[in-house]
Amino acid sequence: MRRNAPWYLLAVLLVALVAAGCATAPAPAAPGDAGAAAPAPAGDVVTMRLATVSEPSTLDPNLAEDYFSITPIEQMFLGLTNINNETSEIEPELAESWTISEDGTVWTFNLRQDVTWSDGNPVTAKDIEYSAKRAVMPETASPYAYVLYSIKNAAAINQTNIPTDTYDIDSLGVKAIDDYTVEFTLEAPAAYFESISSMWTLRPVPSWAIEQFGDAWTEPENIVVNGPYKLVEWRPGEKLIYEKNPGYIKADEVQIDRVEVSLITDQFTEVALYESGDLDVAGEGAASLPAEEVARILADPTLSAELHQGPRASTTYVGFTMTKAPFDDVLVRKAFSAAIDRETMVRDVVGSGVPATQFAPPGIFGAPDPEVGIGYDPEQAKAWLAEAGYPDGAGFPVVTYRYFANSLEEALAQALQAMWKETLNVDVQIEAQEFPVFLAGTNPDVPVEEMPEMWRLGWGADYPDENNWVYEVFHCTDSQNRPRAACTEADEKAKQASIETDPEVRKQLYRDVEQLMFGEEVRVAPYYHRGYTILAKPYVQRAYPTFAPVNWDTWRIEQ
Amino acid sequence: MATSTAPAPVLASPARRSRTLLFDVVMRLVKDPFVVICVLYLAALIVVAIFPSTFAPLSYEETNFPDKLAPPMSYATTPKLEGFRYIMGADRLGRDIFSRLIYGTRVSIAVAFLGAGISFAIGLTYGLVAGYSPAKVDNMMMRIVDIIYAYPTLILIILLQVFLTSLAQQPAESLGALQTLLVTLDTRSGGLFFVFVAIGAVSWLNMARLTRGQTLHYREQEFVQAAELVGANNRRIMWRHLLPNIIGTCIVAETLAIPAYIYTEAFLSFIGLGVQPPMPSWGSMIADGYGALRSAPHIIFFPALALSLTMLAFNFLGDAIRDAMDPKLRDR
Numbered sequence: 085m086r087r088n089a090p091w092y093l094l095a096v097l098l099v100a101l102v103a104a105g106c107a108t109a110p111a112p113a114a115p116g117d118a119g120a121a122a123p124a125p126a127g128d129v130v131t132m133r134l135a136t137v138s139e140p141s142t143l144d145p146n147l148a149e150d151y152f153s154i155t156p157i158e159q160m161f162l163g164l165t166n167i168n169n170e171t172s173e174i175e176p177e178l179a180e181s182w183t184i185s186e187d188g189t190v191w192t193f194n195l196r197q198d199v200t201w202s203d204g205n206p207v208t209a210k211d212i213e214y215s216a217k218r219a220v221m222p223e224t225a226s227p228y229a230y231v232l233y234s235i236k237n238a239a240a241i242n243q244t245n246i247p248t249d250t251y252d253i254d255s256l257g258v259k260a261i262d263d264y265t266v267e268f269t270l271e272a273p274a275a276y277f278e279s280i281s282s283m284w285t286l287r288p289v290p291s292w293a294i295e296q297f298g299d300a301w302t303e304p305e306n307i308v309v310n311g312p313y314k315l316v317e318w319r320p321g322e323k324l325i326y327e328k329n330p331g332y333i334k335a336d337e338v339q340i341d342r343v344e345v346s347l348i349t350d351q352f353t354e355v356a357l358y359e360s361g362d363l364d365v366a367g368e369g370a371a372s373l374p375a376e377e378v379a380r381i382l383a384d385p386t387l388s389a390e391l392h393q394g395p396r397a398s399t400t401y402v403g404f405t406m407t408k409a410p411f412d413d414v415l416v417r418k419a420f421s422a423a424i425d426r427e428t429m430v431r432d433v434v435g436s437g438v439p440a441t442q443f444a445p446p447g448i449f450g451a452p453d454p455e456v457g458i459g460y461d462p463e464q465a466k467a468w469l470a471e472a473g474y475p476d477g478a479g480f481p482v483v484t485y486r487y488f489a490n491s492l493e494e495a496l497a498q499a500l501q502a503m504w505k506e507t508l509n510v511d512v513q514i515e516a517q518e519f520p521v522f523l524a525g526t527n528p529d530v531p532v533e534e535m536p537e538m539w540r541l542g543w544g545a546d547y548p549d550e551n552n553w554v555y556e557v558f559h560c561t562d563s564q565n566r567p568r569a570a571c572t573e574a575d576e577k578a579k580q581a582s583i584e585t586d587p588e589v590r591k592q593l594y595r596d597v598e599q600l601m602f603g604e605e606v607r608v609a610p611y612y613h614r615g616y617t618i619l620a621k622p623y624v625q626r627a628y629p630t631f632a633p634v635n636w637d638t639w640r641i642e643q
Numbered sequence: 644m645a646t647s648t649a650p651a652p653v654l655a656s657p658a659r660r661s662r663t664l665l666f667d668v669v670m671r672l673v674k675d676p677f678v679v680i681c682v683l684y685l686a687a688l689i690v691v692a693i694f695p696s697t698f699a700p701l702s703y704e705e706t707n708f709p710d711k712l713a714p715p716m717s718y719a720t721t722p723k724l725e726g727f728r729y730i731m732g733a734d735r736l737g738r739d740i741f742s743r744l745i746y747g748t749r750v751s752i753a754v755a756f757l758g759a760g761i762s763f764a765i766g767l768t769y770g771l772v773a774g775y776s777p778a779k780v781d782n783m784m785m786r787i788v789d790i791i792y793a794y795p796t797l798i799l800i801i802l803l804q805v806f807l808t809s810l811a812q813q814p815a816e817s818l819g820a821l822q823t824l825l826v827t828l829d830t831r832s833g834g835l836f837f838v839f840v841a842i843g844a845v846s847w848l849n850m851a852r853l854t855r856g857q858t859l860h861y862r863e864q865e866f867v868q869a870a871e872l873v874g875a876n877n878r879r880i881m882w883r884h885l886l887p888n889i890i891g892t893c894i895v896a897e898t899l900a901i902p903a904y905i906y907t908e909a910f911l912s913f914i915g916l917g918v919q920p921p922m923p924s925w926g927s928m929i930a931d932g933y934g935a936l937r938s939a940p941h942i943i944f945f946p947a948l949a950l951s952l953t954m955l956a957f958n959f960l961g962d963a964i965r966d967a968m969d970p971k972l973r974d975r
Contacts, residue, residue, distance in 0.1 A: 352934050376735065379712060380938035425708075432708035433736065482830065489915070491934050495735050498920050502706040502736065514920055534809075 130641050131342040132624070133362065135354045136369035139324070139347055143302035143315065145287040146219040149227040151544070152369075156345075157284050158633035159313040159326060164193050164212070164266075164281040167632035172447070172548060174278050178207065178288070182281075188273030188585055189236075193281070195264040201290055202309050202331050209260035211288035216258040216268075218294075219285050222246050228285045230556065230563075231546060234274040234582075272583040275590070276449075279547030284633075312338050312637035322347060326636075338637045345369075351491075352377065358619055359387070364641070365626075367618040368634075374491060375435035378617055390619050393436055397445050397545035397631035398614040402485070402500065403526065405535045406607065407568045410481060414606060415472035420538070421458045421602075421609035422465035423507035424500065429612060433499045434492065436615035442598045443543070443553050445613035447630055450550030450581070450594035457602040457610065462507045469508050477509030486515045486536035488522040493540060512538070526566050541566065542614070545631040550594040554578050558607055567607040574600035664891070664968075671967040678963045681956040688953065691745055692752035699742035700727070704921040707737035712939045732941040734931055740945055743923040747946065750835065750912075750924035751905045751953060757839055758846040758904030759897050766847030767893060770854025771881050775862055785855065792848050796907075800841045800916055807837070834919030838911050842904050853896055857889035891968045898961030902954035909950055925950045 140153040145161050148154050166177040179193040199207040219226045220238045223246065233239040236257025244251040257269030270277060280286065290301075290308040297306045304315050312332045317325040323346040328338050346363070348354045351370060355377050358366035367373040373381070381387040402420070404411040411417055426439035441457035444450065466476070474480040485500060487493045497514040504512050515536065517525060524530075526539050546552050555578040556563050560571040562579070569575075574597050581593035601607050616628060625640040672678050691698050707721045713733035718726065731740040773784040807829055810822050818826070829836040861867060862885065870884050909926030911917040918924045925946040932943030 350934075352937065356937065374934060376712060376935035376938040428708045432711050494920075499706065499708070499736055501921060502704060505704065506706075516915060 129341045134345045135348045145284045160309040160311045161287040163287045169627035169629040189270045191268045208263045209266040212266045213260045214291045215289045236269045273585045276549040365620045373617045378435040392618045400542040401608040401610040403539045403608045415468045417606035419465045419468035422461045424611045425460045436617045437612045440610040440613045452595040456599040480510045482511045483537040484513045485538040487540040488519040489516040554597045569607045668967045681960045692748045695746045699745040701739045701742040703743045703746040710737040731945045747923040747925045754904045754908040755901045758842045761843040762846045762850040766850025770851040774855040774858025803837045895965040901957045
């Protein structure tokens with residue numbers, strides 16, 4: 085008996101293991117039936133169930149900087165203008181009309197007079213003036229204050245070294261002329277200010293609620309909104325619940341009464357919940373689905389019909405620390421950029437998006453078309469590395485590529501590592517960190533010895549203009565300049581383009597800047613423009629914007 | 644008290660046929676076909692771990708992107724691999740899972756030997772010395788063990804890794820000899836150095852406790868007193884009289900502890916503290932596959948199977964050795 089026991093145990097275990105392995109295969113057959121089921125109607129309340137991979141870090145428009153915060157803010161606060169989800173054109177929202185002075189530096193917005201806050205107060209020009217001043221004040225520490233630097237004195241005020249230095253907030257170029265007219269005075273003509281006026285950073289906020297509740301003003305019980313939806317409940321770590329704001333000016337046109345956004349950090353779980361009918365949309369929370377799931381979804385006739393794919397105005401790149409050997413040599417940077425097989429990356433590793441050789445994606449004003457920069461060219465890459473003094477990778481030190489921990493980034497990092505090894509015969513160590521740690525670790529104030537030689541970052545459009553890309557991300561002094569590039573002709577041209585008013589001249593300048601920064605100096609190696617992959621049930625009628633935050637109020641659920 | 648329950652090999656009863664304990668144990672083990680299978684399986688693993696390139700059809704880092712997520716037994720689509728079959732399929736980057744599994748064996752077998760080696764080298768000596776020393780010394784030595792035992796292993800590894808990363812980022816000239824050695828060791832071992840350190844740091848503790856307990860038991864017995872009487876020195880008593888009596892128990896305990904070392908490595912690699920990609924270990928392969936459990940279950944299945952079978956084999960073998968060495972079960 086003693087001797088038989090292990091045999092018996094092993095047999096049971098083997099059977100269990102094999103069963104576990106097999107059981108996973110037929111499971112995906114089920115979603116067909118689930119897909120047909122409409123969401124359970126709770127009375128007459130039309131409810132939509134979404135998921136997010138991260139909770140909002142703030143719901144304060146002046147402080148938001150990430151996708152997870154901007155999306156709910158878009159539903160709760162109106163801007164002067166809005167970016168249409170279908171056409172990506174600027175359309176009026178709070179502002180009925182606006183005029184620009186002849187020299188292009190004074191913008192006057194005339195507001196609608198019928199908009200009220202959810203506590204009954206009217207939305208006035210004073211709220212906009214208050215918001216602009218609050219966003220720029222250094223005490224607020226808004227991470228997005230720099231998008232307002234085109235406003236007169238904004239940069240000077242925001243960069244005041246408090247508490248030793250003082251500033252005069254009334255010198256900021258924003259003024260409520262009367263209750264429904266607001267005037268912005270700019271440092272210099274800025275054609276892109278129309279886009280800036282749609283941004284969340286500049287949306288009116290309720291000064292009285294902020295003064296009464298302080299940081300807690302965005303809690304569900306205190307929040308005062310003026311948009312189509314209002315946060316009614318926030319269960320930390322579980323879900324956020326929004327309900328239609330009955331006082332919204334176009335409340336009649338909003339069909340969905342209630343939106344529940346569940347926190348689901350694992351995207352594989354999210355897809356499983358979608359298939360079982362517990363979510364109406366999957367992938368929205370991170371704007372994409374894992375490549376393994378996309379492969380399976382495409383093979384399934386029901387699910388593939390519910391999959392929506394398209395471009396997003398967002399670019400992923402490999403950053404180089406330009407002040408650290410061996411990447412202080414432009415030939416090494418060129419070689420590493422040319423060794424990235426962008427087609428393969430997009431097709432086989434990411435599963436969505438388009439290959440990139442320049443920073444700004446198509447659709448952004450000023451983005452060169454066709455693209456400029458360095459593409460995949462293994463022979464040229466080898467030649468460049470040899471020219472830099474490392475023929476066939478001989479003598480090249482072990483360098484580090486750092487990325488932030490998630491399953492797609494890990495696959496990308498390993499793919500890059502393999503491509504550099506195969507083409508250049510160099511050894512790259514890859515290193516993952518949590519996102520906040522990672523971001524802080526590549527800041528411009530980190531000592532260069534502690535910087536990784538290479539790192540992954542990306543950029544998504546805030547407004548559809550090249551100024552938001554090459555100037556606000558890579559300018560040698562006016563941006564964070566994470567690659568630590570020295571000032572060159574490219575920076576001059578980017579600065580020049582930001583104040584130029586002739587669209588054709590600006591386009592030509594931006595073409596030069598893109599070619600200089602990513603084709604000649606290779607400050608970073610852009611390698612793909614991201615795409616969205618979202619699953620939506622057939623009864624969800626909605627738009628898939630390329631960069632603007634979604635507007636739930638335009639969505640429909642057809643029962 | 645008689646010595647009948649614990650016959651030392653040196654004092655083997657003349658009434659029994661003249662066989663050594665080892666011979667007895669081995670004879671009893673080979674009679675059990677199940678044990679033979681376990682031993683053959685583990686021997687095969689060791690051979691595979693020593694010569695992975697002989698058995699693996701491809702390199703562990705060779706990526707064939709078009710064959711990503713290829714199911715088991717499918718053919719490669721890239722021209723340079725014409726006619727090649729992915730026996731266990733391919734992973735997300737189109738790497739052959741069978742080849743990676745074989746290379747991953749190295750890591751598991753290495754930690755098994757390392758854990759056992761340190762355990763015997765440090766734990767056994769430490770326990771023996773503590774157990775045979777005066778009470779004060781014994782007490783002090785065992786409190787040290789308690790302190791190390793109480794320290795959380797995971798935090799120890801993370802701290803060591805942070806320390807090493809900051810070392811590795813400093814210019815090579817400014818490093819001392821020991822620091823350079825640490826950085827070199829970590830690079831050479833594919834990022835496994837601290838997994839080794841972690842397993843090494845904790846593996847000998849249990850062995851030290853066990854050995855000390857056993858030593859306390861035997862040091863009061865007549866054959867030790869006899870040896871002391873004829874003037875044997877401490878070292879001779881410990882190595883020639885005490886050790887042969889307790890080594891059997893220690894071997895059994897160690898065989899049963901090996902699965903824990905393998906598991907620790909797999910766990911650390913799973914959470915990303917182990918091997919440096921693209922070097923595979925079973926734990927990191929399981930981590931690669933767990934997300935794709937529904938879409939590509941073969942990625943996680945084979946490394947998980949290999950891990951389970953290996954841990955089972957060690958467990959069963961340890962069990963069988965214990966039974967074979969237990970005098971109460973003799974001649975059944």
